[in-house]
Amino acid sequence: MTSHTASAGIADAKTTKAGAARERIVIFDTTLRDGEQSPGASMTLEEKIQVAELLDHMGVDVIEAGFPIASVGDFEAVNEIAKRLKRSVVCGLSRAAFKDIDRAGEALAPAHAKRIHTFISTSPLHMKYKLQMEPEKVYEAVIASVTRARNYTDDVEWSAEDGSRTEHDFLCRCVEAAINAGATTINIPDTVGYTVPEEYAALFRMVRERVPNSDKAVFSVHCHDDLGMAVANSLAGVAGGARQIECTINGLGERAGNAALEEVVMAIRTRGDVMPFYTGIETPLLTQASKLVSAVSSFPVQYNKAIVGKNAFAHESGIHQDGMLKNAETYEIMRPEDVGVRATSLVMGKHSGRHAFRDKLKSLGFELGDNALNDAFKRFKDLADRKKVIYDEDLEALVEDEIANAGEAVSVIALTVIAGTGGPQKAIITMSVNGQHITREATGSGPIDAIFNAVRSIVPHEAKLSLYQVHAVTEGTDAQAEVSVRLEEGGKIATGRGADVDTMVASARAYVSALNRLSVRRQKTAPAAA
Ligand SMILES: CC(=O)SCCNC(=O)CCNC(=O)[C@H](O)C(C)(C)COP(=O)(O)OP(=O)(O)OC[C@H]1O[C@@H](n2cnc3c(N)ncnc32)[C@H](O)[C@@H]1OP(=O)(O)O
Numbered sequence: 001m002t003s004h005t006a007s008a009g010i011a012d013a014k015t016t017k018a019g020a021a022r023e024r025i026v027i028f029d030t031t032l033r034d035g036e037q038s039p040g041a042s043m044t045l046e047e048k049i050q051v052a053e054l055l056d057h058m059g060v061d062v063i064e065a066g067f068p069i070a071s072v073g074d075f076e077a078v079n080e081i082a083k084r085l086k087r088s089v090v091c092g093l094s095r096a097a098f099k100d101i102d103r104a105g106e107a108l109a110p111a112h113a114k115r116i117h118t119f120i121s122t123s124p125l126h127m128k129y130k131l132q133m134e135p136e137k138v139y140e141a142v143i144a145s146v147t148r149a150r151n152y153t154d155d156v157e158w159s160a161e162d163g164s165r166t167e168h169d170f171l172c173r174c175v176e177a178a179i180n181a182g183a184t185t186i187n188i189p190d191t192v193g194y195t196v197p198e199e200y201a202a203l204f205r206m207v208r209e210r211v212p213n214s215d216k217a218v219f220s221v222h223c224h225d226d227l228g229m230a231v232a233n234s235l236a237g238v239a240g241g242a243r244q245i246e247c248t249i250n251g252l253g254e255r256a257g258n259a260a261l262e263e264v265v266m267a268i269r270t271r272g273d274v275m276p277f278y279t280g281i282e283t284p285l286l287t288q289a290s291k292l293v294s295a296v297s298s299f300p301v302q303y304n305k306a307i308v309g310k311n312a313f314a315h316e317s318g319i320h321q322d323g324m325l326k327n328a329e330t331y332e333i334m335r336p337e338d339v340g341v342r343a344t345s346l347v348m349g350k351h352s353g354r355h356a357f358r359d360k361l362k363s364l365g366f367e368l369g370d371n372a373l374n375d376a377f378k379r380f381k382d383l384a385d386r387k388k389v390i391y392d393e394d395l396e397a398l399v400e401d402e403i404a405n406a407g408e409a410v411s412v413i414a415l416t417v418i419a420g421t422g423g424p425q426k427a428i429i430t431m432s433v434n435g436q437h438i439t440r441e442a443t444g445s446g447p448i449d450a451i452f453n454a455v456r457s458i459v460p461h462e463a464k465l466s467l468y469q470v471h472a473v474t475e476g477t478d479a480q481a482e483v484s485v486r487l488e489e490g491g492k493i494a495t496g497r498g499a500d501v502d503t504m505v506a507s508a509r510a511y512v513s514a515l516n517r518l519s520v521r522r523q524k525t526a527p528a529a530a
């Protein structure tokens, strides 16, 4: 396969092609806080430390390690992570309540760099029904909470929960007050995944234009995926002036989840031609982070998940595989190694074509001529129609069987076996013997015995069966069976192998293969004709 050339869009450089400076986007990971709010995703302290250390190593700017007031376990997690992290800022969440903020301050005390993130809802719906607070009380709570948090650190983030459904005048008032009270990051979350890209971008533009001190804070997006737009909305928020993205590994999070870190980071990196930004994330660690979070949260990653799904760099259809073999950029917009995937995989399946089949066999050490390749390809297509996943071992067994049985004097053409509780079992076999098709049937004590008896009636012989062995080439009930047969006759030994998803067919092929070899042995040792 040809490799990718450096794609025009890749935003590694700190300047755009036109020479303008790219702006740095702060990546704020909340896998350990919002991610853990996914029902069933709780992590142990050790697991959280493991995730935090990997995120730190990966270059995440801010790690929201938990909500310290929530439980002793959450406090300990934030506190232990605060002791360990070397590069990232450690962040703890708190409501607009002094006890929450003090607890967060206590948990974060050992951190080399700490942030308190305090939030309160600002939408009419949340204020009226959830908080049951008048807007003026909420406004006062914004100022009081940010001021309190500043006692612990200069790095204070304030969030307007349900910000995307908040009335604009009130949102602007609260943002201005939070900045005046000392907030250095202003987050306007789309808490319920309700907004759409154009609307969210406009919201940031509006707030930044209307709030007089808006240049004193970094604006942040925090998007949920209820309508499947968390990543698109996050990037739109950035287009509207936000410079921090809150996200989680694998998009873990409340309900349908948060914007996926790996997706926003790779979108920025890959489409640097239209987004003049960069992040500090070491993207080759993305797959490792995804696997770790999946393992500790017990949330499997869907196969077709962008960036880190099992199929993100896998191609099964012949036309795509052919394109990939000629130039990887035909069907891949990112290099697999840039996200920590070892290599693109051309998956062999019912949609694959000859180019990919030949290439795959070559990688397995088989170089077949055109005729043999065509025969093997026909058998492979037949196998792929019957078997969901074709493993390398399947191809090896198929080709070895093809090589062992191709061009032999005797071969199996068709087989029907009648088996079950009410024996005797019966086999009807059609074989080609020196080009002539012969059909016979026989019974036996068991289906294999019946098959071998039927073969013997077409190719009579006295050879003794000294070994009959079956093993499954791969796992699963649709695995191919690989059958080995050993025949002995007058001191001569011949073995044969056959492979098929049907154990009976594989047995017949193995038996016939051994007979062919025995026949060759007989000829080799026969006295030369006078
Ligand atoms: C959008 C988000 O993701 S916000 C974060 C959500 N995460 C979590 O809630 C996980 C951790 N939470 C918890 O462990 C608990 O909810 C706790 C410890 C925070 C609070 O527990 P409890 O005291 O039992 O209260 P409970 O959760 O039932 O209700 C929440 C209370 O906080 C109030 N509240 C909610 N948000 C805020 C806020 N930002 N600021 C101040 N008060 C708030 C509610 O109005 C309610 O108050 P009330 O008890 O006077 O009616």
Ligand SMILES: CC(C)C(=O)C(=O)O
Binding pocket: 034, 119, 159, 160, 161, 162, 187, 189, 190, 191, 192, 222, 224
């Ligand atoms: C606390 C805030 C940032 C939040 O998680 C949300 O609004 O979804």
